[in-house]
Amino acid sequence: MAETATVQPRRARRVRLPAGPYLLLLPAAVALAGVSLYPLFYGVRASVTRYLYGRDYGYTGLDNYRHAFDDPFFRDALWTTAKFVVCTVTIETLLGLGLALLVSRELRFSGPIRVGLILPMTIAPVVVGVMWRLIYDSGVGVTDPLFQALGLSAPEMLSHNGTAFIAVVVVDVWEWTPLIFLILLAGLQSLPQEPLEAALVDGAGRVRLFFDHTLPLLTPVLLVAIVLRTIDSIGTFDQIYVLTKGGPGTATRLVSIHAYNTAFLFTQYGMAAAMLLAVLAAVALLMVVAVRMMRRAAR
Amino acid sequence: MSARVHRIGLYGGLALILLIVIFPFWWMVDTSLKHPVDIFGGVTLYPHNPTGDNYSRLFDTYHFGSYLVNSIVVVTISVVVSMTLGTLAAYSLARFPLRFGLNQSALVASLIVRMIPGILLVIPLYITLARWGLLNTRLGLILIYTGLNTSFVIWMMQSFIAEIPRDIEEAAMVDGDSRLSALWRVVIPLAAPGLAATAIFSVIATYNDFLIALSLTSTPKAQTVPVGVSTLIGKIQIEFGPMAAAGVIGAIPIIIFALLVQRHFVRGLTLGAVK
Numbered sequence: 100m101a102e103t104a105t106v107q108p109r110r111a112r113r114v115r116l117p118a119g120p121y122l123l124l125l126p127a128a129v130a131l132a133g134v135s136l137y138p139l140f141y142g143v144r145a146s147v148t149r150y151l152y153g154r155d156y157g158y159t160g161l162d163n164y165r166h167a168f169d170d171p172f173f174r175d176a177l178w179t180t181a182k183f184v185v186c187t188v189t190i191e192t193l194l195g196l197g198l199a200l201l202v203s204r205e206l207r208f209s210g211p212i213r214v215g216l217i218l219p220m221t222i223a224p225v226v227v228g229v230m231w232r233l234i235y236d237s238g239v240g241v242t243d244p245l246f247q248a249l250g251l252s253a254p255e256m257l258s259h260n261g262t263a264f265i266a267v268v269v270v271d272v273w274e275w276t277p278l279i280f281l282i283l284l285a286g287l288q289s290l291p292q293e294p295l296e297a298a299l300v301d302g303a304g305r306v307r308l309f310f311d312h313t314l315p316l317l318t319p320v321l322l323v324a325i326v327l328r329t330i331d332s333i334g335t336f337d338q339i340y341v342l343t344k345g346g347p348g349t350a351t352r353l354v355s356i357h358a359y360n361t362a363f364l365f366t367q368y369g370m371a372a373a374m375l376l377a378v379l380a381a382v383a384l385l386m387v388v389a390v391r392m393m394r395r396a397a398r
Numbered sequence: 399m400s401a402r403v404h405r406i407g408l409y410g411g412l413a414l415i416l417l418i419v420i421f422p423f424w425w426m427v428d429t430s431l432k433h434p435v436d437i438f439g440g441v442t443l444y445p446h447n448p449t450g451d452n453y454s455r456l457f458d459t460y461h462f463g464s465y466l467v468n469s470i471v472v473v474t475i476s477v478v479v480s481m482t483l484g485t486l487a488a489y490s491l492a493r494f495p496l497r498f499g500l501n502q503s504a505l506v507a508s509l510i511v512r513m514i515p516g517i518l519l520v521i522p523l524y525i526t527l528a529r530w531g532l533l534n535t536r537l538g539l540i541l542i543y544t545g546l547n548t549s550f551v552i553w554m555m556q557s558f559i560a561e562i563p564r565d566i567e568e569a570a571m572v573d574g575d576s577r578l579s580a581l582w583r584v585v586i587p588l589a590a591p592g593l594a595a596t597a598i599f600s601v602i603a604t605y606n607d608f609l610i611a612l613s614l615t616s617t618p619k620a621q622t623v624p625v626g627v628s629t630l631i632g633k634i635q636i637e638f639g640p641m642a643a644a645g646v647i648g649a650i651p652i653i654i655f656a657l658l659v660q661r662h663f664v665r666g667l668t669l670g671a672v673k
Contacts, residue, residue, distance in 0.1 A: 334515025
């Protein structure tokens with residue numbers, strides 16, 4: 100009697116499958132680990148391994164890291180990436196904020212306008228690269244004839260260092276401003292209306308209203324947008340690969356392009372892994388910040 | 399009067415912005431329908447002698463048939479599998495208090511996996527697939543896309559499932575359903591809009607991926623559409639007509655998808671940071 104009393108609840112609990120939830124989680128966990136933890140572990144291993152013509156020649160300590168940072172091309176690529184990220188994210192944030200403020204009001208055709216504005220970021224970055232290649236090209240493109248029609252000399256966008264850099268920044272701005280615009284638009288539309296109306300009643304002007312009320316309320320969302328975009332921007336690869344392959348010279352060679360070449364053209368997997376892990380350290384910091392802010396914003 | 403000027407300025411400005419957004423698309427479509435002579439014949443804003451040659455050459459000489467088949471096979475299988483794995487995991491995270499703070503940490507982990515730039519994963523993945531003999535196979539791509547996508551599905555579906563009241567499925571379980579049949583008969587139908595949005599986003603992300611497919615495949619046997627598009631550029635002399643046509647083919651399925659799900663865009667693209 101006493102025995103059945105103690106056994107009964109335990110069995111009942113077992114019927115409820117305490118392991119069930121973990122079993123549901125297991126396959127996904129394996130899949131996630133397979134494409135993140137495992138490669139990461141492998142990447143760390145590769146970064147301390149010497150490779151020659153793609154073959155593994157054993158442990159070399161921190162040589163790859165030392166060589167990477169001694170390599171002027173890598174430092175150059177870091178600098179180019181920094182410039183690229185700062186330029187693109189700044190311009191996209193300003194334009195995206197402006198657009199969001201413009202469209203958040205009651206507008207006619209706001210549906211089609213929004214769809215139109217969203218399109219660039221939905222199509223494959225490779226295709227975006229193709230589109231702009233067709234625009235910039237000196238033989239078949241539009242930019243050179245346009246400048247000439249305005250009485251200026253043809254810029255031959257992709258043939259010179261300075262213009263090529265501007266060209267890839269413009270492409271990135273074209274493609275990703277919509278993302279910041281969308282995030283901020285959603286943010287604006289979920290702002291509480293009362294403080295804004297109260298301020299309007301108090302006679303605050305448009306500009307005052309924006310800086311004193313809208314912007315502070317919007318800041319959390321704005322920061323999420325900036326951090327997400329920064330992480331993505333650091334990893335930019337596709338459009339550049341299609342447009343310039345990092346050229347002319349090293350003008351648009353971002354870290355991603357340089358690491359890709361190091362790994363797949365020169366089969367220096369160890370060096371490439373070391374470069375990328377160094378970048379990952381910076382990205383990881385941003386990701387921690389992003390996760391914190393997103394969890395707070397979601398609440 | 400000033401309000402009217404303001405209005406005209408506003409709509410004029412928006413029209414200009416839309417023009418800048420749309421023009422590159424139009425120029426690509428325009429180029430894809432021109433004969434080579436016309437492509438090099440200066441700027442014309444529509445094809446004066448439209449031709450489908452560029453498109454037929456894509457399929458005759460540039461293997462676009464195989465690229466499309468590869469893309470469809472890889473995208474379909476990896477999205478179906480990752481939706482299944484991810485939704486089960488998301489259900490577990492949304493409904494059960496788990497040990498070791500798993501509810502929170504698993505979500506964060508899936509978010510982080512989603513955010514890691516592809517270039518950071520590609521080299522180790524390359525070495526791993528090479529070891530298993532899975533380079534240049536659809537299976538290799540499917541495995542990797544499934545894993546990456548699962549993280550996105552978990553993150554999205556957890557928030558959709560958490561919004562469904564527990565009472566409904568508990569009522570079904572009182573009526574004799576098991577946990578899994580309650581999930582299948584009650585939760586899944588209620589989460590259908592979320593499932594659809596997540597699936598369509600997964601399709602877009604997987605279809606558009608370039609870097610992973612570029613690094614891990616090397617022949618039309620396994621290459622996907624974006625890689626196929628890029629093969630038209632590497633040549634010494636670029637064939638602009640077929641390249642433009644390839645771009646159009648690469649973009650069209652996704653534009654259609656995007657128009658279908660525009661309402662869910664913010665949530666998907668921003669990883670649910672803003673609802």
